[in-house]
Amino acid sequence: MNGMKLTLDIWRQKNTSDPGRFVRYQVTANEHMSFLEMLDVLNQDLIMKGEEPVAFDSDCREGICGMCGFLINGSPHGPVHGATVCQLHMRHFKDGDALTLEPWRAKAFPILKDLVVDRSAFDRIIQAGGYISTRTGSAAEANSILVPKEAADRAMEAAACIGCAACVAACPNASAALFTAAKVTHLGLLPQGQPERYDRVLGMVEQSGVEGFGHCTLMGECEAVCPAHVPLEVIPRMNKDFFKASFTKRR
Amino acid sequence: MTLNSRIPLGPLEKKWTERKDHMKLVNPSNKRKHTVIVVGTGLAGGAAAASLGELGYNVLNFCFQDSPRRAHSIAAQGGINAAKNYQNDGDSVYRLFYDTIKGGDFRAREANVYRLAEVSVNIIDQCAAQGVPFGREYGGALANRSFGGAQVSRTFYARGQTGQQLLLGAYQALERQVASGQVKMFARHEMLDLVLIDNRARGIVTRNLETGAIQSFVGDAVVLATGGYGNVFYLSTNAKGSNCSAIWRAHRRGAFFANPCYTQIHPTCIPKSGDYQSKLTLMSESLRNDGRVWVPKKKGETRPPDQIPEDERDYYLERVYPSYGNLAPRDVASRQAKYRCDEGLGVGPGGLGVYLDLTDSIKRLGKAVIAERYGNLFEMYERITGEDPYTVPMRIYPAVHYAMGGLWVDYDLMSNLPGLFVGGEANFSDHGANRLGASALMQGLGDGYFILPLTVGDYIASGGIAKADTNHAAFKDTEREAKQRLDTLIGVKGNRSPDSYWKELGTILWEDCGMARSKESLERALSKIPSLREEYWKKVKVLGVGEDFNQELEKANRVADFLEFGELLCIDALHRNESCGGHFRNEYQTPDGEAQRNDAEYAYVAAWEWKGEKQKQELHKEPLVFENIELATRSYK
Numbered sequence: 001m002n003g004m005k006l007t008l009d010i011w012r013q014k015n016t017s018d019p020g021r022f023v024r025y026q027v028t029a030n031e032h033m034s035f036l037e038m039l040d041v042l043n044q045d046l047i048m049k050g051e052e053p054v055a056f057d058s059d060c061r062e063g064i065c066g067m068c069g070f071l072i073n074g075s076p077h078g079p080v081h082g083a084t085v086c087q088l089h090m091r092h093f094k095d096g097d098a099l100t101l102e103p104w105r106a107k108a109f110p111i112l113k114d115l116v117v118d119r120s121a122f123d124r125i126i127q128a129g130g131y132i133s134t135r136t137g138s139a140a141e142a143n144s145i146l147v148p149k150e151a152a153d154r155a156m157e158a159a160a161c162i163g164c165a166a167c168v169a170a171c172p173n174a175s176a177a178l179f180t181a182a183k184v185t186h187l188g189l190l191p192q193g194q195p196e197r198y199d200r201v202l203g204m205v206e207q208s209g210v211e212g213f214g215h216c217t218l219m220g221e222c223e224a225v226c227p228a229h230v231p232l233e234v235i236p237r238m239n240k241d242f243f244k245a246s247f248t249k250r251r
Numbered sequence: 252m253t254l255n256s257r258i259p260l261g262p263l264e265k266k267w268t269e270r271k272d273h274m275k276l277v278n279p280s281n282k283r284k285h286t287v288i289v290v291g292t293g294l295a296g297g298a299a300a301a302s303l304g305e306l307g308y309n310v311l312n313f314c315f316q317d318s319p320r321r322a323h324s325i326a327a328q329g330g331i332n333a334a335k336n337y338q339n340d341g342d343s344v345y346r347l348f349y350d351t352i353k354g355g356d357f358r359a360r361e362a363n364v365y366r367l368a369e370v371s372v373n374i375i376d377q378c379a380a381q382g383v384p385f386g387r388e389y390g391g392a393l394a395n396r397s398f399g400g401a402q403v404s405r406t407f408y409a410r411g412q413t414g415q416q417l418l419l420g421a422y423q424a425l426e427r428q429v430a431s432g433q434v435k436m437f438a439r440h441e442m443l444d445l446v447l448i449d450n451r452a453r454g455i456v457t458r459n460l461e462t463g464a465i466q467s468f469v470g471d472a473v474v475l476a477t478g479g480y481g482n483v484f485y486l487s488t489n490a491k492g493s494n495c496s497a498i499w500r501a502h503r504r505g506a507f508f509a510n511p512c513y514t515q516i517h518p519t520c521i522p523k524s525g526d527y528q529s530k531l532t533l534m535s536e537s538l539r540n541d542g543r544v545w546v547p548k549k550k551g552e553t554r555p556p557d558q559i560p561e562d563e564r565d566y567y568l569e570r571v572y573p574s575y576g577n578l579a580p581r582d583v584a585s586r587q588a589k590y591r592c593d594e595g596l597g598v599g600p601g602g603l604g605v606y607l608d609l610t611d612s613i614k615r616l617g618k619a620v621i622a623e624r625y626g627n628l629f630e631m632y633e634r635i636t637g638e639d640p641y642t643v644p645m646r647i648y649p650a651v652h653y654a655m656g657g658l659w660v661d662y663d664l665m666s667n668l669p670g671l672f673v674g675g676e677a678n679f680s681d682h683g684a685n686r687l688g689a690s691a692l693m694q695g696l697g698d699g700y701f702i703l704p705l706t707v708g709d710y711i712a713s714g715g716i717a718k719a720d721t722n723h724a725a726f727k728d729t730e731r732e733a734k735q736r737l738d739t740l741i742g743v744k745g746n747r748s749p750d751s752y753w754k755e756l757g758t759i760l761w762e763d764c765g766m767a768r769s770k771e772s773l774e775r776a777l778s779k780i781p782s783l784r785e786e787y788w789k790k791v792k793v794l795g796v797g798e799d800f801n802q803e804l805e806k807a808n809r810v811a812d813f814l815e816f817g818e819l820l821c822i823d824a825l826h827r828n829e830s831c832g833g834h835f836r837n838e839y840q841t842p843d844g845e846a847q848r849n850d851a852e853y854a855y856v857a858a859w860e861w862k863g864e865k866q867k868q869e870l871h872k873e874p875l876v877f878e879n880i881e882l883a884t885r886s887y888k
Contacts, residue, residue, distance in 0.1 A: 015799075015800070030525065030527075032524040032525055033525070033527055034529070034635075036529065037527050037528065037529050040527065040529055040750075041527055044748055044750060044751075047748045047792060047794060047803070048746075048748070048792075050794065051794075052794050052795055053794070053802070053803060055800060055802055057317060058491060059316055059321055059323070059490040059491055059492045060321075060323060060325065060326045060490040060491075061490065061491055061529060061530045061532075062326055062530075062532045062533075062631065063631065063634075064325055064326050064412065064414075064415055065316075065321045065323070065325050065326065065490060066320070066321065067316060067317060067321045080634075082630065082634075083634050087631070087634045087635070088634075089634065089635065089637070091637055112461055112800055113800045116800070118317070118461075119317060119318065120317070120318065120438065122318065123318050123319070123320075123426060123429075123436075123438075126422075126423060126426045127426045127427070127429055127430035128430070130423055130426065131381075131423035131424060131426060131427045132380065132381050132382045132423070133427060134377070134380040134381055134424075135305050136298075136301070136302040136305055136377060136424075136700045136701070136704065137373075137377075137700075137701075138380070139373070139376040139377045139379065139380035140376065140380065141376055142335070142375045142376045142378075142379035142380075142393055143335075143337065143392050143393060145379065146390065146391030146392060147387055147391050148387075148391050149387045149388065149389050149391065152384050152385070152386070152387040153384075153387075155382070155384040156384040156409060156410060156416075159384050159409075159416060159419065160410075160412065160415075162415075163318065163320055186382065186384065187382050190382050190384070192379070192380055192381070192382045193382050
């Protein structure tokens with residue numbers, strides 16, 4: 001197993017008001033490392049040299065918490081479909097590769113430092129209706145509401161969203177449609193989600209606009225980069241609910 | 252002082268009802284006059300914060316991640332147990348209770364575990380109502396799978412992402428409360444210390460991880476739901492940010508730390524591949540439903556697995572434990588894997604691996620069925636190893652996974668410090684010396700939805716909590732100490748990174764206090780850790796400043812606590828002269844290598860009291876009284 005030498009152009013930005021710039025680094029990796037472990041190696045080098053390490057978010061490092069993510073050569077989470085950067089392994093790169101690393105770029109996600117952005121806008125979209133209102137203790141016996149297997153499976157497909165925001169980063173309009181529609185679809189497909197179905201879609205879509213996310217034109221870039229394989233079909237489904245709600249709901 | 256577990260009197264099955272019937276209540280219109288601080292947003296913290304908010308309390312909720320939805324509960328894969336008996340296979344609250352006590356090797360409190368089994372059925376109802384997309388049968392009813400340590404199918408699941416879906420359910424309930432203003436959420440805030448006034452827990456000091464600002468928050472009660480301490484081993488299945496700082500700081504303020512030596516080593520993880528490795532990845536125990544674990548019978552076997560004939564394979568779990576087979580509990584399965592590798596029969600690089608083989612099930616059920624059950628796990632395995640588990644058996648090896656120990660709590664989940672409640676993995680309460688699969692999610696949600704919201708209310712209603720604000724000297728002093736500590740870390744300006752110390756500590760603990768421990772190994776670890784800690788404070792290198800987004804400082808602060816906690820872990824392991832569950836002492840084993848308990852001398856909870864820097868911690872014992880279950884040698888044969 002030979003070391004692979006890589007040239008990295010990494011976005012360095014001290015804080016939200018700093019204009020930021022690319023800085024070039026050299027690093028030696030091996031094929032079994034994850035992309036983040038390669039950055040760990042770079043950071044250990046930088047610390048020893050007395051240079052500030054590159055800030056990036058990560059937590060579970062198994063692709064489920066959604067905390068990590070940045071652009072590698074313009075592509076959210078890099079070149080492998082279905083993998084977050086923590087699950088992207090260096091065997092997909094080769095000696096001599098030059099890689100450019102940038103944080104998610106979207107008006108709604110201010111850059112906090114280097115590759116770290118503020119994604120609290122996603123939490124606020126959920127606050128605008130991405131739940132089923134059920135008080136603890138008020139639930140009926142679980143099997144008293146039957147859910148057709150197909151509905152449960154499709155709901156699960158949408159619910160698999162990890163909230164990483166790669167969809168926004170990939171979208172030319174920085175739209176949060178895939179994220180928003182994934183929750184609208186997950187809850188809208190289940191009988192438990194019906195009472196609030198139309199209020200939910202109005203609230204969440206409106207909040208998405210307030211946050212500064214763009215409109216969706218169904219380019220499909222989001223689906224192509226989604227590490228959780230959330231299907232594009234959730235968006236037309238959300239749009240249908242949204243139109244129906246817009247004409248029928250009194251707000 | 253004596254430990255009072257405050258277990259209600261009366262028959263086991265009436266205790267929780269009895270307790271609830273006599274709790275003091277806060278009048279609905281008075282609840283808004285009380286503030287509860289909840290640290291952590293996982294299953295226990297998120298569920299507690301949401302439920303307390305629904306009740307009308309003001310809740311301040313904290314997490315160090317960028318959003319409450321990132322809490323490490325999200326990574327749980329296989330499922331959640333509940334005594335629903337939907338399968339008509341003879342399950343009951345009693346049986347779940349019994350399995351959990353036995354699975355914990357008779358080192359948990361009967362009353363707590365029985366209550367957990369009781370509320371398990373409510374948890375499933377609650378989560379289904381929230382829209383958690385559980386696996387379903389074709390008729391629309393909820394589906395179940397089997398898990399280790401049980402002979403009934405009682406595990407509910409959402410593909411291999413059960414933790415994610417349950418956490419998102421709690422997160423959505425939480426965000427509903429945030430929207431209503433009942434819960435104030437503080438993401439990217441790390442708790443630095445606990446504040447006591449009149450010996451009651453009254454608040455916390457936090458660091459805003461975006462700005463570095465240090466700030467105090469006051470409340471009537473504090474709930475810690477900050478997870479386990481598995482990362483003290485550096486390599487574990489825990490998230491990188493998981494740490495023991497919140498519970499350790501509380502311990503230093505007087506909260507007793509119970510059974511730290513009960514650490515769970517999970518049998519089915521992807522083996523380590525190199526020194527740069529930052530974490531280990533779990534492959535769900537549910538795979539053992541359809542997978543068979545084996546090693547070659549011949550040492551130094553070089554043939555690829557598919558060319559090793561059946562009669563040259565040792566399906567050792569099926570051989571040693573004919574009745575539970577591949578579904579033997581985690582501690583038992585891990586130890587057997589270790590024995591095989593110690594015997595030189597391990598597979599893969601360094602001989603540190605065994606096969607987990609689904610070939611037979613793929614033949615029997617077809618690839619599509621297996622893909623539906625485990626597709627995402629197989630994908631993850633392939634992403635990490637570059638091998639396709641549909642054609643090549645997976646290689647697995649045990650790894651640190653879960654902490655059964657934690658802060659000592661009474662029946663109400665309150666620590667020995669009045670007003671300090673502890674939920675989920677952060678407490679010691681329900682799993683004894685070993686946790687069964689799919690029981691962590693059950694405990695986290697049981698604590699968060701159904702226990703803490705009531706017991707915290709009872710504490711507040713009992714009165715005696717004086718008015719206080721963050722100008723109180725206790726807050727100012729604690730803020731100053733917290734800032735001083737961070738300044739000291741930055742001021743060392745040494746030549747080794749926090750990571751390098753963390754790895755060294757982890758190696759010591761894995762080798763000397765890991766899957767098997769001995770007096771000799773523990774004494775060795777105890778001679779190394781204090782000097783490593785001393786060196787840390789002289790040579791650690793932390794760049795940047797405190798008043799900034801500074802991930803190295805966050806890490807350095809957590810590693811400093813691991814260096815203190817790791818010592819207590821070994822002290823506890825050394826004092827417990829028996830083997831039980833996840834705590835295996837080489838000196839105490841049966842002739843066939845099983846854990847040998849010593850009930851006469853060690854059927855107690857070991858609760859350690861901090862006595863000050865460089866002072867020996869004092870051991871307090873809470874005897875475990877078994878009124879309903881007969882202590883027996885745990886057998887899965």
